[in-house]
Amino acid sequence: MNNILNKRRAGILLHITSLPGTGRQGDLGQEAFNFVKFLHDTGVSVWQVLPLGMTHADGSPYQSLSAHAGNPELINIDWLVKKGWLQRADKCGECAGDCVIRCLVAKSYYGFLERADQHDRDAFAHFCEEKAFWLDDFALFMALRAEFDQQCWNQWPEHFKERDAKAIKEACRRLKTQIECIKFEQYVFFQQWQELKTYANQQGVFLFGDVPIFVSYDSADVWSHRDVFKLDESGNMSVVTGVPPDYFSETGQRWGNPHYNWNYLKRTGFHWWVERMKTQLEMFDIIRIDHFRGLEAAWEIPATEDTAINGGWAKAPGKALLNAIKAEHGSIPLVAEDLGIITPEVEELRDEFDLPGMKILQFAFGGGPDNPYLPDNYEKNCVVYTGTHDNDTTLGWLQCISNDEKNYIYNYLGNPAMPLHCALIHAALASVANLAIIPMQDILELGSEHRMNTPGTTEGNWKWRFQWNQLSHERAVRFTYLVGLFNRK
Numbered sequence: 001m002n003n004i005l006n007k008r009r010a011g012i013l014l015h016i017t018s019l020p021g022t023g024r025q026g027d028l029g030q031e032a033f034n035f036v037k038f039l040h041d042t043g044v045s046v047w048q049v050l051p052l053g054m055t056h057a058d059g060s061p062y063q064s065l066s067a068h069a070g071n072p073e074l075i076n077i078d079w080l081v082k083k084g085w086l087q088r089a090d091k092c093g094e095c096a097g098d099c100v101i102r103c104l105v106a107k108s109y110y111g112f113l114e115r116a117d118q119h120d121r122d123a124f125a126h127f128c129e130e131k132a133f134w135l136d137d138f139a140l141f142m143a144l145r146a147e148f149d150q151q152c153w154n155q156w157p158e159h160f161k162e163r164d165a166k167a168i169k170e171a172c173r174r175l176k177t178q179i180e181c182i183k184f185e186q187y188v189f190f191q192q193w194q195e196l197k198t199y200a201n202q203q204g205v206f207l208f209g210d211v212p213i214f215v216s217y218d219s220a221d222v223w224s225h226r227d228v229f230k231l232d233e234s235g236n237m238s239v240v241t242g243v244p245p246d247y248f249s250e251t252g253q254r255w256g257n258p259h260y261n262w263n264y265l266k267r268t269g270f271h272w273w274v275e276r277m278k279t280q281l282e283m284f285d286i287i288r289i290d291h292f293r294g295l296e297a298a299w300e301i302p303a304t305e306d307t308a309i310n311g312g313w314a315k316a317p318g319k320a321l322l323n324a325i326k327a328e329h330g331s332i333p334l335v336a337e338d339l340g341i342i343t344p345e346v347e348e349l350r351d352e353f354d355l356p357g358m359k360i361l362q363f364a365f366g367g368g369p370d371n372p373y374l375p376d377n378y379e380k381n382c383v384v385y386t387g388t389h390d391n392d393t394t395l396g397w398l399q400c401i402s403n404d405e406k407n408y409i410y411n412y413l414g415n416p417a418m419p420l421h422c423a424l425i426h427a428a429l430a431s432v433a434n435l436a437i438i439p440m441q442d443i444l445e446l447g448s449e450h451r452m453n454t455p456g457t458t459e460g461n462w463k464w465r466f467q468w469n470q471l472s473h474e475r476a477v478r479f480t481y482l483v484g485l486f487n488r489k
Contacts, residue, residue: 002287003361003443004206004285004333005013005286005333005335005356005434005435006434007379007434008045008435008486008487008488009044009045009046009111009206009434009435009436009488010043010045010046010435010436010437010438010483010486010488010489011044011045011047011048011208011435011436011437011438012039012046012047012048012437012438012439012440012443013048013049013270013385013388013389013437013438013439014035014047014048014049014094014440014466015049015050015061015389015452015462016028016032016049016052016074017074017462017463017465018440018452018464018465018466019031019035019069019465019466020465020467020468021465023101024073024100024310025073025074025137025463025465026074026465027073027074027075027076027101027195028074028075028076028078028079028189028192028193028195029076029078030076030078031080032196033196033199034399034468035047035204036196036199036200036203036205037062037203038471038476039200039203039205040203040205041202042476042479042480042483042486043480043488043489044482044483044488045204045205045206045488045489046205046206046208046286046435046437047200047205047206047207047208048208048209048210048286048288048437049207049208049209049210050062050107050210050389051064051209051210051211051212051290052070052071052074052193052209052283053065053066053067053069053071053212054069054070054071054072054073055071055072055073055462056216056218058458058461058462059461059462059463060453060462061210061212061462062129062212062255062460063212063216063255063257064212064215064216064219065132065138065141065142065216065218065219065220066138066141066143066219066220066221067134067215067219067221067276067279068131068134068135068138068276068279069093069134069135069138069189069220069242070186070189070190070193072101072102072105072185072186072188072189073102073187074189074192074193075101075105075106075185075188075189075192076192077101077104079188079192080104080105080108080111080188083108083112083113083116083120084111084115085108085109085111085115085116086104086107086108087111087113090098091119102185105184105185105188106181106185107186109180109181109184109185112124112184114463116483117399120325121189121423123187124183124184124187126214127183127186127187127190128183128187131186133275134220134279135183135186136273137220137223137224138182138186138220139174139179139180139182139183140168140172140179140221141219141223141224142182142205142220143155143171143175143178143179143182144156144160144171144175146178147175147273148160151388152218153218153222153223154217154218154234154235154236161235163223163224184308186224193283194384197283197285197464201285204287206285207283207284207286207417208284208285208286208287208288208335208437209232209280209283209284209286209287209288210287210288210290211276211277211280211288211289212290212291212422213289213290213291213292213294213295213298214241214255214257214258214259214260214291214294215257215258215435216257217257217258218412219258220256221272222376225272227261227264228260228261228264228265228272229258229259229260229261230258230259230260231258231260236303237258237450238302238303239258239259239300239301239302239303239314240254240255240256240257240258240300240301240303241255241256241257241258241259241294241298241299241300242254242255242256242261242299242301242308242311243255243291243299243308243340243341244308244309244311244341245308245309246340247363248455248456249308249455249456250390250457251308251309252306252307252308252309252311253305253308253455253456254301254307257454259298259300259314260316262317265317265321266317266320269324270320270321270325273321273325274324274325274328274329277325277328277329277332278328278329280444281329281332285331285333286334286335287333287334287335287337288334288336289334289335289336290337290363291340292336292337292338292346292350292355292357293338293339293340293341293343293346294316295316295318295321295322296315296316296318296322296343296345296346296349297313297314297316297343297345297346298313298314298316299311299312299313299314300312300314318349319349319352322349322353326353334353335355335356335357335358335383336350336355336356336357336358338350338357338358339360339363339388340357354381356381356382356383356434356435357382357383358372358382358383358384358385358388359372359373359375359378359382359383359384359385359425359426359431359433360373360384360385360386360387360388361373361375361384361385361386361387361394361428362386362391362392362394362397365405365408365409365412366405374412375427375430375431375432375433378431378432378433379432380432380433380434381434382415382433382434382435383433383434383435383436383437384428384433384435384436384437384440385428385436385437385438385439386425386428386438386442387423387439387442387454388439389439389453390452390453390454390455391451392448392451393439393441393442393447393448393450393451394421394424394425394439394441394442394451395421395442395445395446395447395448396446396448396450396451397448398420398421399447399448400448403421406420409423409424410423413426413427421442421445422445422478424442424478425438425442425443425479425482426482429482429483429485429488430487432488436486436488438479440466441464441466443471443475443479444466444470444471444475445475446470450464451464452464
């Protein structure tokens with residue numbers, strides 16, 4: 001296991017979109033740097049974010065248009081102005097809403113062509129060459145998707161759907177300007193991200209990323225690598241992935257992602273996955289594999305089913321995959337999201353690679369003293385959370401449980417004098433877990449209306465943002481004290 005995860009550390013979970021600012025959502029501008037400064041001043045050394053991919057209309061970062069590309073909606077426009085590629089007076093007169101950022105980035109591309117110095121021109125050319133293994137297909141995919149009114153690729157004309165060589169060559173010629181603009185968009189995103197990462201690392205802060213185990217059907221990856229996925233000859237899905245009924249949903253979760261063709265991946269040395277991890281390792285210091293149990297077996301659902309109830313477990317070659325990743329990239333700081341229905345086989349896979357799993361305090365206080373989420377059952381090699389992006393805030397959760405449950409928690413924690421939501425943060429930081437992650441909502445003591453996501457729903461998620469005036473001096477001082485008290489600096 002990478003030594004980043006061997007030391008006692010504290011972290012905060014906050015997605016980039018949740019940063020304060022004047023735009024529609026948080027971005028990679030000054031407020032991101034301000035947040036790193038806050039983490040440094042507090043003694044926190046880990047900033048965990050959600051996936052940074054380009055989202056679909058529902059805004060979910062777990063359903064992106066590419067396993068590699070960054071979300072251009074996170075680009076900070078002031079950076080482009082400082083570069084001299086965009087005038088502050090430039091506006092997008094052709095659209096409004098979500099696409100304004102992308103239109104301004106497109107305008108800046110022409111400014112780049114006119115005014116960029118040789119260093120920036122060379123850097124862009126190097127980026128396109130180095131990332132060509134995914135960027136070429138992605139840029140063409142996005143250009144065609146725009147031409148076909150944002151339809152899913154399986155609705156495109158047959159010769160583009162099937163990637164006919166002659167049609168692809170003609171499209172690359174015809175859409176050359178749009179393709180180059182999309183590549184520039186990605187160049188800007190990764191430049192801004194690397195500047196933020198460099199600053200964070202200089203401040204002693206590690207960036208903790210999240211890799212969704214599955215990819216969206218409507219993505220450049222499925223369009224350009226159909227053999228990697230379980231699709232029929234027409235490119236349609238016969239099965240989709242999800243999870244069976246659980247804590248979050250009585251009917252389970254039907255995610256609708258295609259499942260992997262593991263036989264093909266094994267034959268090709270898991271090349272697609274190895275390249276995917278290469279991109280993530282360039283972006284993050286620590287990586288969480290979302291739905292880790294899917295590397296041992298995943299819940300497959302017939303594509304015709306409306307819910308996840310009538311599914312079944314399909315085995316996956318997790319050991320061979322992780323060995324292939326390790327052979328290519330060495331020992332890397334991976335965290336296993338081992339929540340849900342976890343079997344001895346999943347635990348064995350996690351432990352064989354010495355990966356820390358996750359412990360959620362909101363899951364700890366039911367089932368008796370053997371509950372693995374109770375702090376006295378932890379080992380050092382784990383990551384403890386009060387809750388995750390899929391949970392209610394801790395204050396909101398406490399307001400929904402019974403008085404008997406609250407009394408049990410009070411008794412377990414030794415009847416603390418502090419409010420219970422504060423006591424749970426205290427318990428997470430005091431635990432033996434090497435890494436303790438607290439969602440920003442819990443530090444700010446916010447209720448259910450501030451939760452990030454409600455699993456099984458598609459409306460109203462991924463929109464929460466905080467404001468600095470919510471972080472009182474008292475809260476900041478108390479959290480800083482606890483980080484130091486429990487030797488997590």
